[in-house]
Amino acid sequence: MAETVVQPSRSRDLDKLLLRPGNIIGNNFDPGQELRDDLAEYVKVLVVGAGGLGCELLKDLALSGFKKLEVIDMDTIEVTNLNRQFLFRFEDVGKPKAEVAAKRVMERISGVNIKPHYCRIEEKDIDFYSDFSIIVLGLDSIEARSYINAVACSFLEYDSDDKPRDETMKPLVDGGTEGFKGHARVIMPGVTPCFECTIWLFPPQVKFPLCTLAETPRTAAHCIEYAHLIKWDEVHSGKTFDPDDPEHMKWIYNEAVKRAELFGIPGVTYSLTQGVVKNIIPAIASTNAIVSAACALEALKITTGCSKTLSNYLTYNGAEGLHTKVTEFVRDKDCLVCGPGVLIELETSVTLQKFIDLLEKHPDLLLSKASVTHQGSSLYMQAPPVLEEMTRSNLNLPLFDLMGKTSRGTIHVTGTTSKNDTKTSVLRKLRVFFKGVDGVTDMDMAGGA
Amino acid sequence: MAEPKTKYDRQLRIWGDQGQAALEKASICLLNCGPTGSETLKNLVLGGVGSITVIDGSKVELGDLGNNFMVDESCVGQSKAKCVCAFLQELNDAVKAKFIEEYPVTLIETNPSFFSQFTLVVATQLMEDSMVKLDRICREANVILIFARSYGLTGLVRISLKEHTVVESKPDHFLDDLRLNNPWPELKSFAESIDLDAQDPVALRHTPYVVLLIKMAEQWVKSHGGSLPSTREEKKEFKELLKARMVALDGDNYKEAIEASFKVFAPRGISSDLQQILNDSCAEVDSNSSDFWVMVAALKEFISNEGGGEAPLEGSIPDMTSSTELYVNLQNIYQAKAEADFLVIEQRVRNILKKIGKDPLSISKTTIKSFCRNARKLKVCRYRSIENEINSPILPELQKYLTDEDYSSTAVGFYILLRAVDRFAANYNSFPGQFDGGMDEDISRLKTTAVGLLSDLGCNGSTLTEDLINEICRFGASELHAVSAFIGGIASQEVIKLITRQFVPMPGTFIFNGIDHKSQILSL
Ligand SMILES: [Zn+2]
Numbered sequence: 010m011a012e013t014v015v016q017p018s019r020s021r022d023l024d025k026l027l028l029r030p031g032n033i034i035g036n037n038f039d040p041g042q043e044l045r046d047d048l049a050e051y052v053k054v055l056v057v058g059a060g061g062l063g064c065e066l067l068k069d070l071a072l073s074g075f076k077k078l079e080v081i082d083m084d085t086i087e088v089t090n091l092n093r094q095f096l097f098r099f100e101d102v103g104k105p106k107a108e109v110a111a112k113r114v115m116e117r118i119s120g121v122n123i124k125p126h127y128c129r130i131e132e133k134d135i136d137f138y139s140d141f142s143i144i145v146l147g148l149d150s151i152e153a154r155s156y157i158n159a160v161a162c163s164f165l166e167y168d169s170d171d172k173p174r175d176e177t178m179k180p181l182v183d184g185g186t187e188g189f190k191g192h193a194r195v196i197m198p199g200v201t202p203c204f205e206c207t208i209w210l211f212p213p214q215v216k217f218p219l220c221t222l223a224e225t226p227r228t229a230a231h232c233i234e235y236a237h238l239i240k241w242d243e244v245h246s247g248k249t250f251d252p253d254d255p256e257h258m259k260w261i262y263n264e265a266v267k268r269a270e271l272f273g274i275p276g277v278t279y280s281l282t283q284g285v286v287k288n289i290i291p292a293i294a295s296t297n298a299i300v301s302a303a304c305a306l307e308a309l310k311i312t313t314g315c316s317k318t319l320s321n322y323l324t325y326n327g328a329e330g331l332h333t334k335v336t337e338f339v340r341d342k343d344c345l346v347c348g349p350g351v352l353i354e355l356e357t358s359v360t361l362q363k364f365i366d367l368l369e370k371h372p373d374l375l376l377s378k379a380s381v382t383h384q385g386s387s388l389y390m391q392a393p394p395v396l397e398e399m400t401r402s403n404l405n406l407p408l409f410d411l412m413g414k415t416s417r418g419t420i421h422v423t424g425t426t427s428k429n430d431t432k433t434s435v436l437r438k439l440r441v442f443f444k445g446v447d448g449v450t451d452m453d454m455a456g457g458a
Numbered sequence: 459m460a461e462p463k464t465k466y467d468r469q470l471r472i473w474g475d476q477g478q479a480a481l482e483k484a485s486i487c488l489l490n491c492g493p494t495g496s497e498t499l500k501n502l503v504l505g506g507v508g509s510i511t512v513i514d515g516s517k518v519e520l521g522d523l524g525n526n527f528m529v530d531e532s533c534v535g536q537s538k539a540k541c542v543c544a545f546l547q548e549l550n551d552a553v554k555a556k557f558i559e560e561y562p563v564t565l566i567e568t569n570p571s572f573f574s575q576f577t578l579v580v581a582t583q584l585m586e587d588s589m590v591k592l593d594r595i596c597r598e599a600n601v602i603l604i605f606a607r608s609y610g611l612t613g614l615v616r617i618s619l620k621e622h623t624v625v626e627s628k629p630d631h632f633l634d635d636l637r638l639n640n641p642w643p644e645l646k647s648f649a650e651s652i653d654l655d656a657q658d659p660v661a662l663r664h665t666p667y668v669v670l671l672i673k674m675a676e677q678w679v680k681s682h683g684g685s686l687p688s689t690r691e692e693k694k695e696f697k698e699l700l701k702a703r704m705v706a707l708d709g710d711n712y713k714e715a716i717e718a719s720f721k722v723f724a725p726r727g728i729s730s731d732l733q734q735i736l737n738d739s740c741a742e743v744d745s746n747s748s749d750f751w752v753m754v755a756a757l758k759e760f761i762s763n764e765g766g767g768e769a770p771l772e773g774s775i776p777d778m779t780s781s782t783e784l785y786v787n788l789q790n791i792y793q794a795k796a797e798a799d800f801l802v803i804e805q806r807v808r809n810i811l812k813k814i815g816k817d818p819l820s821i822s823k824t825t826i827k828s829f830c831r832n833a834r835k836l837k838v839c840r841y842r843s844i845e846n847e848i849n850s851p852i853l854p855e856l857q858k859y860l861t862d863e864d865y866s867s868t869a870v871g872f873y874i875l876l877r878a879v880d881r882f883a884a885n886y887n888s889f890p891g892q893f894d895g896g897m898d899e900d901i902s903r904l905k906t907t908a909v910g911l912l913s914d915l916g917c918n919g920s921t922l923t924e925d926l927i928n929e930i931c932r933f934g935a936s937e938l939h940a941v942s943a944f945i946g947g948i949a950s951q952e953v954i955k956l957i958t959r960q961f962v963p964m965p966g967t968f969i970f971n972g973i974d975h976k977s978q979i980l981s982l
Contacts, residue, residue: 018520018521019520019521019523020521020524021519021520021524021936022524022939023525025610025891025933026611026938029897029932029934031928032924032925032926032928032929033926033973065943068939069939069943072493072940073938073939073940088465089464089467092465092466093469093504095504116530117530118530119523189951189961221779225780225785227780227786272782273782274786280470289468289471291468291469293469293954294500294501295501295950295954296947296951297947298943299944299947302942302943302944302947305943306938306944320974327951327955328629328630328962329630329961329962330962330963331951331964331968331979
């Protein structure tokens, strides 16, 4: 049988999916070499987190045809990462995760470029995030997910019928694991629910009441939290507890043991002490591999259309048998984050300073220390000091003027808000309307366009 | 602090020192080290299995660099098994890693006794006839076998062994063993020793809900001719009685009692799952019986004698609003009963061992204790042989899946087609769509093959969609990295459960649906 001579190719397997026409496919699937080459050349992917999921994601994406990757993570490598974060070795302990992960993947897969960012996600301005075709999240914190979700949703624009504009949609793929369980989800802002629409999926952690710790301890965890939350402050006035300092942890453990003995409570161990104090979530390689692979596959399908996509939430549970389930959650129509934005009506005379004060009192926002951006340029920045100084003079100018004297516009603000007694960084999209200037400016805009 | 223990901290919190020790004793054999096999092993090497043996006869080609992280440019032309093994060794030097440059099919045909040295064999990317042969070999040698295969956007994972018994099944949600409606004398008298009416409000608010419910249940039984609340009305009334007191007292303990009142309504005695295990013919033990079944036999005797219809007490209680003193006392009462139950079972285990001609001390105290603590959660998993599944799948099940239009139709379609492509390959020496060109011919040939297969299985009249047949031909036996990582992840997860003997391995055949992730386990 005569076979067509096939040129040996690195993408031998992937080509079958990207070069051949298919029957069960996504929108805009246009198979061919051009699709494969465009994927490599033009599609930029950001991986948020270079931990258990992040390491897997970088490998999976790099072997799924993506060649332009960036990764952001503020952490350094610890010994306890080595049972699953396969890009790290013992001698890497202490080095930044993003940098080592990027280097290892590039060493093994030629033609792949991975740019590491060793910093907090809030340190990057919004423009940084707008540069990517798709953002893939491998995080273990609700706050960080919530922040990136808000960033991605902030790019979304709505047309005059309040329909989301496709070209402003920044897809997110999010994964998470705990022990033998995990989830992968696809967020198409404006179409499928965003992280905030279904925030109830992540209920806040229940804390022990302080009176239980102080008066009626019953479990080992109560004794540990007593030492951690009450006794530490009593003894070390002013010195903050550092969970990463082994001496501090040892002290907590010893105090917990004393208390447990006093009350006849069994079960305080050093390992449990660490677990309770640091709120350690058990993690293994296999679950991370499963969830990351599902996320990478979705990223490939979303960007190329080579198959249908997950709609929109996959859960995996491998503890008792094997259960995978797809749930199609629906958007919260009134979501502050992925909706058209909080509507704020202002007089044209309102200064930027007054506007910032107003955000602090706005019942839907309660946003303090706001930095304000309009169409990519900073109107006021709280930090760093250099930028604060540069933008300070804007505070006394009317916002109307700063926004180019148009009757309406979208403003992005970042700042902090208090939720459950803890301060979190938030980003919000606001739709600002100015009273009494409608019509005139619309005409101006039409003329200027 | 020793380095290995710290390194494994996050997983020790899941399967403990015992699970880790089992992993470190295990020797794993991998057949074929493409991405599916390599990724499976990667997860196991990171977790610290004892040893791995990588078996693959092929050389690394350029195309392998596009889907397998374990090989790089410098590997092209070299033994794939050697290169993959070298990378895996880099991940964890505590693991003994070796390779054999040999085609698995050759080993299966010529050296079946080779496999008996391993704890577990991970067989990837094997075709049906090799699967059947290997399955026979491993069953004979009591080696655990797990198949994994990636094929385009689909794939499968299948465990095969005669029997897997689990003591520490660690279910997520399981009813506490509190005996609220069936307290033993010590617990009953402890509850009686607390006079709720004589307590001041502070003490009353710190009386554990266990005591409140035991008292309430007893009162109820007395005034209802010996029976517990059973109808919805009665259960509601029971809760209302608690609610009235809660409001009067404003106590968290009464709130907890209301929330936990379903524990009073739960039936006494053992579950039907456990009954099924007791009824199993293996519970009639002889000298060939495993420790697990010997302990089941002892459990069976216990339940119908000392246990009075109940399994041995688990001995732990959940946290609840209480004074420290009452809570600790209560905990001691539960622990004492659990210890007493354990001693009875231990004696029965020793007697049975003696009776069947084994060393009465051959099962350790720790093992029996763990068995008692988990007696209500025992699991027995059995797997049909591959040969049986292939030649005589459970037809009603198969037909059910085939006609289920909603969820599983794609998955079962993939199942049939994954078998059809092997038949296709046996007839035409390549997989459908494996090479470019001749796609239309492959599609029609695959269709004919699939129809023939369905008819051989006795599913005449069932059809697969054109779309799915087309897709399988488009996949052309490709091993996509992301799919392989998913399948490999699932396979390694199951390996861990099988080796640690903790948690419950999956039943049946897992069919991955990479189109919309509506994957399915088929029990055929
Ligand atoms: Zn939303």
